[in-house]
Each structure stands twice: as C-alpha cells, then as structure tokens.
Amino acid sequence: MSAHSRLIAVFFLGAGILLGPFAAPARETERSFRIQAGVGAEVFSRSIVWDERTGSSILKVGLGMIRVGLELPGGASFALLAGYGGNNWNGLVFRELPFSIDYEAGSLGAILLGTDIDVPLFKPGKWEIGASGRFLFSFGSSGEWTLTGLQQIGAFDGRANGLMIQAGPTLTYRGFETFSPFATLFYDGLSATFTMNENIDPLVGTEKKKIKGQGAVGASVGILFEPSPAFRLKAEGFLVPYTKLEGGLKFNVGASLRTIYLF
Amino acid sequence: MTHRPASLRIFVFAALIASVLPMNGGPVRDAPSLSLIGPASVRGADVPYVPGQILVKFKSDVPAAYRAATLVLNDSRAVGWISTLDVYTVQISADASVEEKAAAFAGDPGVLFAEPNYVCRAAATPNDNLFKYQYALSNTGQRIGDVPGSPQGKISADIKACQGWEESPGDDSVTIAIIDSGVDLTHPDLVNKITGPGRDFVNDDFDATDDFYHGTAVAGIAAADTNNTEGIAGVAWNAGILPVKVLNADGAGTAARVSEGIIWAAEQGARIINLSLEFDAASQTLLDAVRYAFNRGCILVASAGNDNGAVKFPAAFDAYVLAVAATDYNDEVWASSNSGPEVDVAAPGLDVLTTVPTWFFGGGALPYGYVDGTSMAAPHVSGLAAILKSQKPWLSAAEIMEIIRFSADDVNGATSPGIDESIGYGRINMEKALVPLKLERTFRKIGPSE
Structure with missing residues (x-):
C-alpha cells in the first residue's frame, strides 16, 4: 500500500514537472516569472510507529515557515521553505536504555528546511488538475532533562531529526472570481530518528529510535483566496487515516494557513 | 561454614487452606475463615479492602448538616471526598468492623450506598491460588497467615x-x-x-x-x-x-x-x-x-x-x-x-x-x-x-x-x-x-x- 501510493505520487509529481509548462495554458501569459514570498503556519498530528510497529504514539507538530520561490508561466511554482517548529514526541518509549524511558517531556524545537512544488496539469473547463509536493527536513534541537525518583539522579539528552514528504494530485475549481476551493489526495511519508542518551552514573546508554509515520495516504480540502493578483491566502485542512496497532481506523488531522505575495 | 537456616515456622498451612486447593488433599483440621480482611459483601470472602475505611454516598438532597450528624452518630469521620461522585471516604473507629459499619450506614434513610474501600491490583496478577498470601509481591494489607492473631501487612509494603x-x-x-x-x-x-x-x-x-x-x-x-x-x-x-x-x-x-x-x-x-x-x-x-x-x-x-x-x-x-x-x-x-x-x-x-x-x-x-x-x-x-x-x-x-x-x-x-x-x-x-x-x-x- 505504501509503496504503491508512493509510486502514484511520484508519477503525478514527475508528470507535473515535465508536462506542466506545456499542458497548462498560462493564466497570465503576458508575464514571465513571478517571485513568490510568504509566511505560513501549520499544525498537525501524525500517528507514528517504531520498533517494528510494536510501539506507537501521536506526534503533534506546530510550525511556522517563510517561503521564497518562483512562479512559472502557466502557474507552476517552486518554493524554498525555512522555518521553525515544535515537535511533541510524548509517548515515545525507549526500552534499550539501561533504565527504560517513557518520553513525556513535551515539544522539542526543530529547524525546518524544504521545498514546495505545485504544477497545474490540465484545465478542463473551470476545473484544474495538477500535482503538488512538499519535502520538509527537520533538524531538531537538543533537549536536556533530569530524572529524579531513583536513588541516583539521571541526566538525559535527546534530539530528533526527520523528513516529511507529501505528494499527490490536486483538483481545483476556478469558477469563482476571488477564491478557488481545492482538494488534494497525497502520499504522506514521515520518517525520523530520535536519539536519546541516558547517564545515571555509572550507567550510560544511547538509543537511536527509527520512527515512521502511520498511514500512507491523506486527503485535504481548502480554499485559495486571491483578492488581488499580488496576494493569495491559502487555508487547508488535512485528514490522514491510519490503523491503530490494536485495530480500528483513526484519523490524524491538521490545518495550515499560508500567505503568498507575488512580485 | 555454618549455615544458619532461616527460621521456618511450620504453619500447617496446608490444613488451613486445603479446602480451596486442588492439590494433595491431606487431612484437614479446623480451618478458620480464609478471608483476607473480612467477608466482603458481594464478591465472596476474599476480596481485600482498606481496613477501617468505607465509602459512603448520601442521597443528593441530604443537607450537609444531616451528613455530618450521620458521621458523628456512627463514630466516623470523612477523610476524603470524590466531588464528582459525591462519595465520601469515611474512617471508622478502630474497633468497628468494616462490614458492620457499612451496613449501619447503608441502613440510614439518607444514605444511597455504603461499601468497603476495595483494594485493586494491577492487571498482571497471577492466578496462583496462594498468591493472595504473598504480601512480598503484592501487599494489600492482607493478614500474614490465616490463624487468629496473625499480623497484618501495610498496603504497598511490597516489591511492586x-x-x-x-x-x-x-x-x-x-x-x-x-x-x-x-x-x-x-x-x-x-x-x-x-x-x-x-x-x-x-x-x-x-x-x-x-x-x-x-x-x-x-x-x-x-x-x-x-x-x-x-x-x-x-x-x-x-x-x-x-x-x-x-x-x-x-x-x-x-x-x-x-x-x-x-x-x-x-x-x-x-x-x-x-x-x-x-x-x-x-x-x-x-x-x-x-x-x-x-x-x-x-x-x-x-x-x-x-x-x-x-x-x-x-x-x-x-x-x-x-x-x-x-x-x-x-x-x-x-x-x-x-x-x-x-x-x-x-x-x-x-x-x-x-x-x-x-x-x-x-x-x-x-x-x-x-x-x-x-x-x-x-x-x-x-x-x-x-x-x-x-x-x-x-x-x-x-x-x-x-x-x-x-x-x-x-x-x-x-x-x-x-x-x-x-x-x-x-x-x-x-x-x-x-x-x-x-x-x-x-x-x-x-x-x-x-
């Protein structure tokens, strides 16, 4: 399921990049490149699994990003993202340390770097079919904690790095003057490594935990407001279904808000 | 080397509990009650509860003064209150029996129910039929031994x-x-x-x-x-x-x-x-x-x-x-x-x-x-x-x-x-x-x- 979804997403994205400039007639053919700049904020949660799917928890993320990019004739765009986020890893359990640890220390900051790609492919009538993708690297800052309650005080430090990939087709209705509702279906990939160091003198240990997101395909709906040719506001809500380890379907949700200025 | 054997008090434990055990049925002597703390109301005779405590819920329309008076009349005092449930944890007098006191409270027209404050155990409780006597593993305040006068352990004085x-x-x-x-x-x-x-x-x-x-x-x-x-x-x-x-x-x-x-x-x-x-x-x-x-x-x-x-x-x-x-x-x-x-x-x-x-x-x-x-x-x-x-x-x-x-x-x-x-x-x-x-x-x- 996961590999299949990934293949479809890559297909759409690749097709978009290759065919976009040819397939989609430019909305503003008189202009060539336009520079994009903007800010955005996003909150979402993801069910994550580790230790060969023997453990799971919910990762909660809040992030803010700035974006700078180019919009090509025809509407395809490419942007670089940079920002800062807080990743709440509560519920992550480290059982390979001398003393097993249940992480409940809340959010860890992370510097975010990535790219955003949007490519319109076809425009049948007032509809627009395209592809979009996002690659986001997260470089976590180190956290330090003290553990009391044992006969020896414990010192811990940890850091998490990760990669998030979203890619898939988009469907946008362009029939309104100043706003365009849209929906997307996307492959949702999340992988991370959380390194935790334990020091309860003389006991020391390090555990690197490989983490993966659960749920390979998500969907979103949103609205793109375009009150002027130079400004856009994009609001989007996400839904990523996943299967709980003990069975049963659940959903991760998220939302984002972006402003985009075009020059 | 001299080994100093730990003292082994030969409880004829078998005789006391043989009636509930499926093994080696030997001669059974006078067997006192097997209850850990005392007979409990509904779940049988071996349900542990906190000694000297009961849980009491008054009817919702019973005023505070009536509640206080009921406690005083029963030689008891409230030591806790679960506000959401309006249930009191009541400490009874040292010489009173939990069952009798719970029954006395329950008989009061202003009381909705009264029950022992049962002791829970973690889910990973083994089903061995003598486990309840192993205070070292799980101390529920049970009596140590089943003969009259046996000492009573302190709740949670165990190795968890x-x-x-x-x-x-x-x-x-x-x-x-x-x-x-x-x-x-x-x-x-x-x-x-x-x-x-x-x-x-x-x-x-x-x-x-x-x-x-x-x-x-x-x-x-x-x-x-x-x-x-x-x-x-x-x-x-x-x-x-x-x-x-x-x-x-x-x-x-x-x-x-x-x-x-x-x-x-x-x-x-x-x-x-x-x-x-x-x-x-x-x-x-x-x-x-x-x-x-x-x-x-x-x-x-x-x-x-x-x-x-x-x-x-x-x-x-x-x-x-x-x-x-x-x-x-x-x-x-x-x-x-x-x-x-x-x-x-x-x-x-x-x-x-x-x-x-x-x-x-x-x-x-x-x-x-x-x-x-x-x-x-x-x-x-x-x-x-x-x-x-x-x-x-x-x-x-x-x-x-x-x-x-x-x-x-x-x-x-x-x-x-x-x-x-x-x-x-x-x-x-x-x-x-x-x-x-x-x-x-x-x-x-x-x-x-x-």
Whole structure:
C-alpha cells in the first residue's frame, strides 16, 4: 500500500514537472516569472510507529515557515521553505536504555528546511488538475532533562531529526472570481530518528529510535483566496487515516494557513 | 561454614487452606475463615479492602448538616471526598468492623450506598491460588497467615511485582542457579521450571534433590511456576531453575563445595546465581569462585545474614555480589537482618510464603510454608535480576546490579535517609526497575538563588 501510493505520487509529481509548462495554458501569459514570498503556519498530528510497529504514539507538530520561490508561466511554482517548529514526541518509549524511558517531556524545537512544488496539469473547463509536493527536513534541537525518583539522579539528552514528504494530485475549481476551493489526495511519508542518551552514573546508554509515520495516504480540502493578483491566502485542512496497532481506523488531522505575495 | 537456616515456622498451612486447593488433599483440621480482611459483601470472602475505611454516598438532597450528624452518630469521620461522585471516604473507629459499619450506614434513610474501600491490583496478577498470601509481591494489607492473631501487612509494603510484571514477567532464556541444599525436583510448583536434575556436590552426583528444605524454599520465591492456577507465584515467572546442592541435610556446607557449585553453575550458563548461605570468614577460594562467575557475566545475589551482625560472606564480597538484607510486611527492617556497608538492597524476608519439599510436612499436607530470613529476601532480588536479564540481555552483570540498586525504595528514609547499612539503597522496586520511567519536562527555577 505504501509503496504503491508512493509510486502514484511520484508519477503525478514527475508528470507535473515535465508536462506542466506545456499542458497548462498560462493564466497570465503576458508575464514571465513571478517571485513568490510568504509566511505560513501549520499544525498537525501524525500517528507514528517504531520498533517494528510494536510501539506507537501521536506526534503533534506546530510550525511556522517563510517561503521564497518562483512562479512559472502557466502557474507552476517552486518554493524554498525555512522555518521553525515544535515537535511533541510524548509517548515515545525507549526500552534499550539501561533504565527504560517513557518520553513525556513535551515539544522539542526543530529547524525546518524544504521545498514546495505545485504544477497545474490540465484545465478542463473551470476545473484544474495538477500535482503538488512538499519535502520538509527537520533538524531538531537538543533537549536536556533530569530524572529524579531513583536513588541516583539521571541526566538525559535527546534530539530528533526527520523528513516529511507529501505528494499527490490536486483538483481545483476556478469558477469563482476571488477564491478557488481545492482538494488534494497525497502520499504522506514521515520518517525520523530520535536519539536519546541516558547517564545515571555509572550507567550510560544511547538509543537511536527509527520512527515512521502511520498511514500512507491523506486527503485535504481548502480554499485559495486571491483578492488581488499580488496576494493569495491559502487555508487547508488535512485528514490522514491510519490503523491503530490494536485495530480500528483513526484519523490524524491538521490545518495550515499560508500567505503568498507575488512580485 | 555454618549455615544458619532461616527460621521456618511450620504453619500447617496446608490444613488451613486445603479446602480451596486442588492439590494433595491431606487431612484437614479446623480451618478458620480464609478471608483476607473480612467477608466482603458481594464478591465472596476474599476480596481485600482498606481496613477501617468505607465509602459512603448520601442521597443528593441530604443537607450537609444531616451528613455530618450521620458521621458523628456512627463514630466516623470523612477523610476524603470524590466531588464528582459525591462519595465520601469515611474512617471508622478502630474497633468497628468494616462490614458492620457499612451496613449501619447503608441502613440510614439518607444514605444511597455504603461499601468497603476495595483494594485493586494491577492487571498482571497471577492466578496462583496462594498468591493472595504473598504480601512480598503484592501487599494489600492482607493478614500474614490465616490463624487468629496473625499480623497484618501495610498496603504497598511490597516489591511492586504486579506493576513490574505488567512490563515483563521475564522469559525462559535466563536460568537462576540455586546454590543451596538442592531443590525438590518433584515439587508441583517447581517441576516444570527445573532445567534438569542439577548437580550434587555433597554426594558428588547429578541428583540435586533437596533433603533439607532450604533450597526448595529459595527456588520457589525466585521462580515458582506462575500463573498455573495453583500454589504460589515466583518473581521470575518463566526463568529456569538450576538446582546446585552444596548444603547437606543439616544445611551445612564448605567453601570448597560452594565454590565448586558456583563455578559449575556459571559454566552451565546460569545467568543468575542465588547464594542464600553465609560464611563467617572470607574464603579466598570462595572469592575466586565468585569473581570467576561474575567475570563470566553472572549476577550473584547473596543473603546478608540473620544474626543482626556484620554482613556475612559471600554477600560481603562487595564488588561482585549483591548483598540483600530483609524487610518485613510493614517495609520495616527485619530485626535480625545483618547490616554493614556491603548491603546493597533489601527485600521482604519475614513470613514469606514459599514452597517446601513435598515430604516436609508429611501427611499429605500442602508443600508450602512461611519462612523467615535474608535467605528468603535474596531470591526476590534474584528473580528481579532474571527478568532484567531476559528483558535486556545486552546489559552486563554490573549494570543490572546498578539498576536494582538505583531503583530501590528508601523505605527507612525517615530515619536513615539515603544509602545506609541496614538496607543499602532500599527495598527493591520491580516497577521502577522494569517499567519505563516517565521523563518529564525539567523546570528550572528562574530568579536569584538562595
């Protein structure tokens, strides 16, 4: 399921990049490149699994990003993202340390770097079919904690790095003057490594935990407001279904808000 | 070497409880009630509850003054209130019976219900039918023994076994060597756990049958067959038992035999070596044997001694052996437990219910009895060490020993805070040793320091 979804997403994205400039007639053919700049904020949660799917928890993320990019004739765009986020890893359990640890220390900051790609492919009538993708690297800052309650005080430090990939087709209705509702279906990939160091003198240990997101395909709906040719506001809500380890379907949700200025 | 056997009070335990046990039906003498604290209302006679406390809910329209008056009239006082449920935790007078007082409250027209404050257990409670008597593993405030006048334990004065088992009861990859008087190889609660006939260094053969009682008692505490609906629960549910007989029928042995036993056990692959025996003097041979086993990755656990003196050997071989003192059912230091800087931890050692040889009581009685001594404290620690080793096989013996030390509860902290010579780091705590510890945000004080 996961590999299949990934293949479809890559297909759409690749097709978009290759065919976009040819397939989609430019909305503003008189202009060539336009520079994009903007800010955005996003909150979402993801069910994550580790230790060969023997453990799971919910990762909660809040992030803010700035974006700078180019919009090509025809509407395809490419942007670089940079920002800062807080990743709440509560519920992550480290059982390979001398003393097993249940992480409940809340959010860890992370510097975010990535790219955003949007490519319109076809425009049948007032509809627009395209592809979009996002690659986001997260470089976590180190956290330090003290553990009391044992006969020896414990010192811990940890850091998490990760990669998030979203890619898939988009469907946008362009029939309104100043706003365009849209929906997307996307492959949702999340992988991370959380390194935790334990020091309860003389006991020391390090555990690197490989983490993966659960749920390979998500969907979103949103609205793109375009009150002027130079400004856009994009609001989007996400839904990523996943299967709980003990069975049963659940959903991760998220939302984002972006402003985009075009020059 | 003189082995000082822990006192074994021959409760004719079997006779008292034979009526509920499916084993060896022997002659049954007068059997008092089996209830732990007293008969409970609906769930049968053995549901534990907090002594001296009941839960009371008044009807919603009963005014506060009426409630207060009802409490006073019943010689009781409220010590807690669950506001959402409007239920009071009521302390009754010391001489009152929980059942009678609950009935008295329930008969009041302003009271919706009154019930005992039942004691819960963690989900990982084994179904062994004598488990309820094992205060050392789960102390619910039950009476220690079933004869009139038996002492009553303090709730939670135990090694938190149920909570630890929630994380792991251990597996069969780890074997505990019982270097002792042998083990009853046919005991119904041990037979499936014994890895083989063992080694007998007393008679120089390969039949470590126990002709004393001590090794069988130690083996049961460490790793009796658990969750098998009968008998007692062992600390390490699934660990194997390797019987090594070095003490004769009088409980005596020599440094040579004990050393041979330790080396043999280590070479057989035992990861845990329990030494519930004691020498007054430090034998170099014994030290060399202990060091040999330690260097092969064995975790050695020994009893501190039972004469209120200095820590005996091999427990006093500090670098290689976990020395175990004894506490009681109130988490107080057992009066006869030896002390000294070598003591690492403590575990319950007074009135510990365990296995005894099937021939011990005779007459078809059940092969279980209450035994005292640091000899009985040590196998609790051996059981914990076995679970830790099966849970994290990559840890060294020294690391597991540190985990056991650091996770202990300083139960005498009020009088001897920190590490002390009576119980070392404290009474072992399986929950802290096994269950993932919550790592929470560290808040630092902001502002001028004092």
